Amino acid sequence: MKLFGSRCDCVLAIVRKDFLLNLRRRATFAAMMMFALTTVASLSLSTGGAILDEKFLAAILWVVIFFAATAGLSGTFDDEAQAGTLSTLKLYGDAQAILFGKMFVSMLSLLALTIFILPIFCVLFDVNVEKIFLLLATILFGLIGLAAAGTLTAALTTSAKIKGGLFAILLFPVTLPIFLPAIRLTEISFTSAQVDSSLLVVIGAFDTILILASSILYDYL
Amino acid sequence: MTGIFFDAVTLSFGKRKIFDNVTLKFDCRKIFGVTGANGSGKSTLLKLAGKILHPDSGTVNFPDNAQIAALSPEMKIYDALTAVENLKFFARLRGKILSDEKIFELGRRTGLDMKTFGNERTENFSTGMRQRLKFAILLAVDADIWLLDEPTANLDDTGRENFFAEIQAAKSEKIILLATNDVAEAQICDEIIRLPM
Numbered sequence: 001m002k003l004f005g006s007r008c009d010c011v012l013a014i015v016r017k018d019f020l021l022n023l024r025r026r027a028t029f030a031a032m033m034m035f036a037l038t039t040v041a042s043l044s045l046s047t048g049g050a051i052l053d054e055k056f057l058a059a060i061l062w063v064v065i066f067f068a069a070t071a072g073l074s075g076t077f078d079d080e081a082q083a084g085t086l087s088t089l090k091l092y093g094d095a096q097a098i099l100f101g102k103m104f105v106s107m108l109s110l111l112a113l114t115i116f117i118l119p120i121f122c123v124l125f126d127v128n129v130e131k132i133f134l135l136l137a138t139i140l141f142g143l144i145g146l147a148a149a150g151t152l153t154a155a156l157t158t159s160a161k162i163k164g165g166l167f168a169i170l171l172f173p174v175t176l177p178i179f180l181p182a183i184r185l186t187e188i189s190f191t192s193a194q195v196d197s198s199l200l201v202v203i204g205a206f207d208t209i210l211i212l213a214s215s216i217l218y219d220y221l
Numbered sequence: 222m223t224g225i226f227f228d229a230v231t232l233s234f235g236k237r238k239i240f241d242n243v244t245l246k247f248d249c250r251k252i253f254g255v256t257g258a259n260g261s262g263k264s265t266l267l268k269l270a271g272k273i274l275h276p277d278s279g280t281v282n283f284p285d286n287a288q289i290a291a292l293s294p295e296m297k298i299y300d301a302l303t304a305v306e307n308l309k310f311f312a313r314l315r316g317k318i319l320s321d322e323k324i325f326e327l328g329r330r331t332g333l334d335m336k337t338f339g340n341e342r343t344e345n346f347s348t349g350m351r352q353r354l355k356f357a358i359l360l361a362v363d364a365d366i367w368l369l370d371e372p373t374a375n376l377d378d379t380g381r382e383n384f385f386a387e388i389q390a391a392k393s394e395k396i397i398l399l400a401t402n403d404v405a406e407a408q409i410c411d412e413i414i415r416l417p418m
Contacts, residue, residue: 006316013313017299017306024301024342084297091273091291092362093314 007097014093014101015108022109028079029109032072036117039064044124057125058186062142062179064121065114067168072109073150074167076102077158086158099151099218103211106154107147114139127190135189138182141203145178148210155221177206223284224248225270225366225396230279232262232269239265242279245414252392254410255400261416263400264293267368270398283366283396288315290364292355292372300344304335304354307343312361319361327357332383348375356384367391369399373406385409 080086181199227245268274328335
């Protein structure tokens with residue numbers, strides 16, 4: 001219990017530190033936001049106000065979130081490695097606390113990204129959200145999985161000599177089992193179709209698997 | 222705190238064998254100096270002692286509950302955080318909450334004026350000031366094992382004197398390994414291990 005408490009303290013310290021660093025050096029977060037904004041605006045302009053299929057719209061939303069996430073999450077550990085602070089962090093911090101601290105920060109970044117881009121997406125594509133709570137639950141569950149997989153992949157690719165594109169290539173197959181049901185549920189939330197709650201269970205199950213796998217594998221990195 | 226034990230440790234980097242079947246014991250209450258030419262493996266020996274690196278064969282052992290702290294040129298602090306934020310962060314990672322008094326005391330012991338520089342981002346610090354802050358972090362976490370790699374590099378005379386005084390005061394309850402080629406640093410060591418090239 002004491003160990004759990006001290007790990008939670010350690011996680012909170014890492015979250016606070018990363019929050020301060022992100023606040024003072026906004027480059028990573030700005031890159032995520034700008035990528036999402038540019039993509040959504042470009043697609044909206046190119047479709048010229050045409051009415052798009054809900055399935056297509058749901059896919060666009062998740063593709064934008066995925067690629068904006070790769071722009072931000074790939075530096076989760078690499079930015080620290082480049083700055084030389086990762087070895088200090090690893091020496092003083094507990095490995096599991098570092099993993100979960102970074103995962104939590106990734107989750108918060110993705111949440112902020114989604115809060116920023118979702119209203120813009122809905123306005124520009126004239127999306128009518130029929131089931132707002134289903135959409136919010138889908139996004140929350142999807143982002144948890146993306147944050148867990150993104151954090152582990154970022155840890156894996158930190159020591160790679162050639163990093164260009166590697167993060168996205170490794171992240172995509174890992175997150176695919178989350179994206180497919182997430183796209184389907186997002187599509188349902190845009191229509192009056194009946195909710196298939198088993199898909200939410202599938203995403204939740206994959207989230208749990210990804211978090212557990214990250215926790216087990218991180219000790220070996 | 223009993224000690225760090227190297228049992229038949231072998232480590233190679235590529236085809237170059239750095240350590241071949243090395244058996245060593247580092248006891249408490251002594252400062253162990255590790256000297257040798259550049260590339261002889263001084264920093265590597267410290268990393269092995271702290272289990273930051275793992276040997277190809279053999280084992281390195283120290284008590285499970287022992288905590289490690291290190292001072293090395295490779296280990297950097299957060300440039301975008303202030304001196305106080307850095308200190309509090311690293312101490313917090315080891316479950317220690319630093320009061321303002323403790324921060325001022327650490328500043329005094331390391332010769333870093335926390336009143337003037339405590340709330341300044343470390344990106345504006347000189348190399349010597351960063352070294353003093355890293356030293357303050359080492360003192361703040363109060364670990365059982367100190368791994369010091371060229372610890373007084375970039376420090377002025379006062380900084381070096383502060384460091385030597387602190388390390389002498391701490392050695393009774395710590396295991397201290399100091400990698401150096403500096404004569405003054407080597408002189409404070411109780412035992413010297415010279416690594417062959």
